[in-house]
Amino acid sequence: MTELLIGLVITIAVGYYIVKGYNAAGVLLTAGISLLIIAGLLGHSVLPATVTSTGNLLTDSLEYVKYMLQNRGGGLGLQIMLLCGFASYMTHIGANNVVVKQFSKPLSFIKSPYVLLVAAYIVACLMSLAVSSATGLGVLLMATLFPMMTAMGISRPAAAAVCASPAAIILSPTSGDVIVAAEKSGLPLHVFAVETVLPVSICAIIVMAVAAFFWNKYLDKKDNTPMERVDISEMEVNAPAYYSILPFMPIIGVFLFNGETIPGLTLDIYTIVIVSITLGALVDFLTNRLNGKVTLSNLESCYAGMGDAFKGVVMLLVAAGVFAQGLMTVGTIDNLIALADKAGAGGFALMLLLTALTVAAAIATGSGNAPFYAFVELAPQLAGKLGLSPAFLIIPMLQASNLGRTISPVSGVIVATSGMAKINPFDVVKRTVVPVICGLITVIIGTFVLVPMYV
Secondary structure, three states: OHHHHHHHHHHHHHHHHHHOOOOHHHHHHHHHHHHHHHHHHOOOOOOOOOOOOOOOHHHHHHHHHHHHHHHHHHHHHHHHHHHHHHHHHHHHOOHHHHHHHHHHHHHHHOOOHHHHHHHHHHHHHHHOOOOOOHHHHHHHHHHHHHHHHHHOOOOHHHHHHHHHOHHHOOOOOOOHHHHHHHHHHOOOHHHHHHHHHHHHHHHHHHHHHHHHHHHHHHHHHHHOOOOOOOOOOOOOOOOOHHHHHHHHHHHHHHHHHOOOOOOOOOOOHHHHHHHHHHHHHHHHHHHOOOOHHHHHHHHHHHHHHHHHHHHHHHHHHHHHHHHHHHHHHHOHHHHHHHHHHHHOOOHHHHHHHHHHHHHHHHHHHOOOHHHHHHHHOOHHHHHHHHOEOHHHHHHHHHHHHHHHHOOOOOOHHHHHHHHHHOOOHHHHHHHHHHHHHHHHHHHHHHHHHHOOOEO
């Protein structure tokens, strides 16, 4: 019980300092090292069996940090850096803006404001396949779809909520979160993303779209929200229309080459993204009339994106791994399992518990990554102890982290969209909370129905 209390106290401290604005990676890393040292003082083994001890408690704690840097930086971290670099490159050469503009055109023909709201939400969800950043996508939508929606008679809070919501449900099979989840589930990426996550995601999006229709219509009438009409300004796009295919190349590559779709040709996600970057550079080279200087200069944005990913995502992933190892080493997880056994908690109850913890952390921190990366480390161990399928626990956590961010008044996407709409962040959260709750319930039910509970 002492170990459980230690883990809970440090976990609460982690949440407190992240909410206060401290760097999430730094807080998790500090807490993780502290837990490893405490575990050693309590007589527990600091390092896993696969890592050789240095012979000293303090240096063993740092040895695990080195192990995580090698393990995550060169494997999973490289995948994330390549994908983020590709996304930055697509934004820099204007391909993402072309996608946004082309998806926006059909919306101008829809006359009913609330039908438009649903259509805009679905189109925005499809855009999340090309723009992985929730905040970046929200800002793009505010610059494009928001004026169109308000011009069609949708209230500003409802339109801002649509722009803030598309990243609440994960669709892209190549997003960093999905890659992490697939690895922890022990499933190939295409099997996990396409055959397990995608059906649940599609069901949740449909339910959230219906909920958004009725909830926003109810609030507009209840609050007598004013409907403004604004001029739709043309979006400036400097790239040609055929650039719209470029952001989708990694996704197409996953479907074509990351499996047995084409016999005799199998490419892993690393090669698929490198091929996508290369093809993008070739298209950019031809478009710029064989101007190699411009093409190579544009590629710098890819390298910068990879560097930003290491700083913002990979280090967070490493820190979360150290924190999770600290919780497990100190005995917190074993104590939780013992309590769950005494309470008679089964696989479904454990899934609900982990999902609730992930949502709460996402709301408190405003981050969709930090809570998921922290808690996903625990899922395989918990699943193994109870004989559960890791995917049964991880899929709801994966979606819950992004859903929780969408109802957090301190998240980047809510702050950005409300600021551009010139309304209070809580007005946006008020519009997203019911669709998010409906989406979360759908994810839980979908996982229970579609994903086997036991191995």
